[in-house]
Amino acid sequence: MKNLPNLAVKQSLSTLSQVVLLSLVWLLASRLSHAYVPEIPAGVLGMFLVLAALALGWLPLSWCKSGARWLLAEMLLFFIPATVAVVQYPQLLGSIGLRIVLVILLSTVLVMTVTSLVVDAGYKFEILLKRRKRQHGVL
Template identity: 55%
Template structure:
């Protein structure tokens, strides 16, 4: 049975993204206070994302409450990188002299991050497969 999705009114569409962005800001501020209060060795943005993930996975916060805002932020991400472009323009002499070293560090660190991510995904996938096999064995008994 397929449920019909009711279209949102224009008012809901216009207010949804700003409200979700405000929600993200509230998560960040809450996470910042938690980091300061508990003296956590993690940045507040990571703690906020973990908090948001936990609330979504525990079904306290419905996914559709954060979906439109996250899509908008991802679509506008280039605007958040403008300061990096300005820094490149301001330090062009540094890039001419040490640019190859900077690029080498960026390439190596990117390779390390991608490799670590692939390793973690592979391990989690194998773990999930073992759990599924155990569950199937128990159901077969």
């Protein structure tokens, strides 16, 4: 029982150091993006760097897994400050705001309908392909 808090501290320290590691990758990526490829945002460039390092085996998954899980789980917290910026746009209250909400609702329904029907069709096609492959295999 005495070891339990110890373990929790160890785990949070390892998560913290992994968050620092991912932050360093992001800083490196923003330097690289600034200097060589301004078309690719730093975050996306950093993501591809980590993806490549994982695929090539240069970076063990256990070195970044819990840090990544924490960053993604708490992501909502990170964009709250940006949403508060809406106080600088008082003109958004009233008719304009209502129209914006309407645009978002209608567009969301459209995206949901089209995407899910296309993916459902794609899934049926995948099954068809698999079945055909199997039949050819038998022949």
